[in-house]
Amino acid sequence: MRCDIQGGGDTDWNYRWYKNSQLFSPFNTKPEYRISPVYRSNSDSYTCEGVKGNKFSKTSEAVKLTVSDQPQPVLSISPQWLNPGDSVTLSCEVDKTSTGWRFSWYxxxxxxxxxxxxxxxxxxxxxxxxxxxxxxxxxLIPAGATPTGGYVCRAGRGDPVYDTLYSQPQFLWSGDLHPSVSLTVNPNTTQHFTSNSLSLICELKGNSTGWRLKRYTETAWPSQCPSTWRSITESTCTITSLDTWSSGVFWCESGSGEYSNAVNITVNDGDVILESPVHPVTEGDSVTLTCTFRYQETNPNPKTDFYKDGVLIKNETTGEMTIPTVSKSDEGFYKFPPGSVVSISLTRLLCGLLVVSPFLLVSIVLMVKCCRARGLCSTVTSPQDQIPCDDVIEQNESSV
Structure with missing residues (x-):
């Protein structure tokens, strides 16, 4: 802060500084008062006056100093699930009332x-x-061969530069299988009932080592994988009793920063789920959609009407519908109403699930990869190596 005495010149003056009208710096030979570093406790109204012998200047107008916490930007990624050839945009948002920021990306x-x-x-x-x-x-144009992983931003302004905190990391995922490791899920479906068990396995190929299971959820992060909901047997992590908060995106991550395919798991506390494959489906393969009831024994062969884009396409007595040869023409919205409504969107991007109460509206997004080489989407069935199931990271995100 600088105290300028208009018409009085800058020589032979001493300066007094007041905080909330209380004198706190009675004698300064320089017209500037510097607070470094600044803290929230420094917030207040400041005034100054000049003293030259027995002569006093008028007291200055008050200047209100407000010190706020170091801001933390919010990073978003679009799209968050990667399609080959897509460009990916990272957006970093700081307090909208401030300007002049420059942004750093990591x-x-x-x-x-x-x-x-x-x-x-x-x-x-x-x-x-x-x-x-x-x-x-x-x-990121194009996204490149290995863009999957976490991204962070930070903003700074001024001279010297004042930096914000780093943003919370946001992740870019792909459902494509990695050449060195594959995350497999047992049972092989994106939707699961509460209280059931679920196993996640990092299955290695060749001499790959150092892969660990991670997860991204809407709960606070980071944390260790709680022993209360998992057991570990060599390369397998088993959640012995699923709860809705077990939902999240799971992947395997290596010590060098490589990522396996990611899997979006949703745990449903309702009475019906729609089972669909976890891994990408190659064009030309068959896909079976299964309506499963929590208490299946009470309705072992439910009659199910399947609709595509509002048009009845099949009546099934087994609760299943099979698309024998998947193609782009199969994209659309599917539903069956055995007391609830389930809509399915077939796209080329992502396997996902959303359950909306109270109508039990379950939306599933199945990945349909239009790749002609069927071997690109094969699933590993037996591990060539074994790893321990390590830290599971639970992280914040506005939307998964």
Whole structure:
């Protein structure tokens, strides 16, 4: 803060500083008063006056100083599930009332000394090329061969530069199978009932080592995988009793920062789910959609009418509908109403699930990969190596 005495010159003056009308700095030979570093306790009204011998200047107008917490930007990624050839846009939002920010962009990598890191050292941050921009968005064009992983942003302004906190990491996922490891799920479906068990397996190929199971959820992060809901047998993590908060995106991550395919698991506390494959489906393969009741023995062969885009296409007495040869023409919205409504969207992007109460509206997005080489979407059936099931990270996200 600077105290300028109009018409009095700058020589031979001493300066007094007041905080909320209380004198706190009675004698300064320089017209500037610097607070460094600044804290929230420094917030208040400040005034100054000049003193030259027995001569006093008028007291200045009050200046209101407000010190706020160091802001944390919010990062969003679109799309968050990757299709080959897609461009990906990262957006970094800071307090909308402030301007003049420049933005830095990072990719998460395993912790390395010497690199900036998240506060808990769960990840280090590798700057992206040309990572400082005046725009609040950054586009990966094309996304490249290995874009999956976590991303972080930070903003700064002023001279010297005042930086915000790092954003919480957001993740870019792909359902494509990795050449070194595959995350498999047993039972092989994206939807599960509460109280059932679920096994997740990082199945390795060749000499791959160091892969660990991770997850991203809407709960606070990071945390260890609680022993209360899992048991570990070599390369398998088993959640012995599912709850709705067990839902999340799961993947395997290597010590070098590689990512396996990701799987979006949703746990339903209702009475009906629609079972669909976890892994991508190659064009030309068959897909079976199964309506499953929690108490199946009371309705072992439910009569089910399947609709596509509002048009009845099949009457099934087994509760199943099979699409024998998947193609782009199969994209659309499917539903069956045995007391509830289930809509299915076949796209080329993602396997996912959303349950909406109280109508038990279950939306599932099945990945239909239009790849002609069927071998690209094969599923590993037996591990060539074994790993321990390690830390499971639970992380915040506005939407999964």
């Amino acid at each position: 990719r998460t990598v395993p912790y390395r000394a010497g690199l900036p890191s998240l506060s808990d050292k769960s990840y280090s941050l590798q700057p992206l090329s040309d990572n400082v921009t005046s725009e609040d968005s950054y586009t």
